[in-house]
Amino acid sequence: MAYWLFKTEPDTFSIDTLRTQKVACWEGVRNYQARNMLRDEVKEGDWVLIYHSSCKNIGVAGIAKVVKAAYPDHFAFDIESDYYDAKSSVENPRWFMVDIEFVRKTERVIPLSVLKAMPELENFALVKRGNRLSVMPVSEEEWQAILTKEHLPARQ
Template sequence: MAYWLFKTEPDSFSIDTLKAQKVSCWEGVRNYQARNLLRDEVKLGDLVLIYHSSCKNVGVAGVARVVKESYPDYFAHDADSPYFDPKSTPDKPRWFMVDVEFVRKTHRLIPLSVMKSMPELSAMPLVKKGSRLSVMPVSESEWMAILDKES
């Protein structure tokens, strides 16, 4: 089992949305490095930190589990979708997604400011200036350190 952090904008999709839906596809990733992680490395049973970004309260808001491994992001083929990509076809998909299920909300939001102050997270791309990757691996020790900050 591996650990991941998936960024989302809570105005579009939040941990509460996932809680209500129970299971959801993680669509719309349009960065090649993040796509490659979803396509090649994120596996069934992996655990995911759901991270709220581009909002007033930025930070880890909950935990999800991968329940379906990589498959083509069909929103790329939908001309009405904001994730439409005319260069992606059903025969040669460019973009991929996974399905995640709600596990739990964190007891409180774990703010980015707190994570930036933690020496044990200093190597994590999230806390480095200019990190924009929407899907990133998290080591087991980073995972434990982050969730230790819940209380």
């Protein structure tokens, strides 16, 4: 079992969307490094922090579990999809997705500012300058440290 952080823009897909759908495919990843992690490393049973980005309340918003390991992202084959890729085919897919299941929302959104201030996360990719990956690994220690922050008041 491993731990991950998946970034999403809540105007497109949020923890509340996942809560309503219960299970959803995590499609549309179009970065090769993130794709490689989804395809090669993310496994059924892994835990996921859902992270809201590009919004008013940026931060960790909930928890999900991977319920289906990587398979071809069929939206890449659909010319009507925003995720269409003419170079991807059923025979030779370039992009992959996983299915995740809603576990719970965090008690509050755990802001990036709080995460950046945590010494336990000094090596965490999310808090490093310039990191834009939509899928990133989280160590067990980082996971536990992050979840201890959901019960604290927003101002520290």
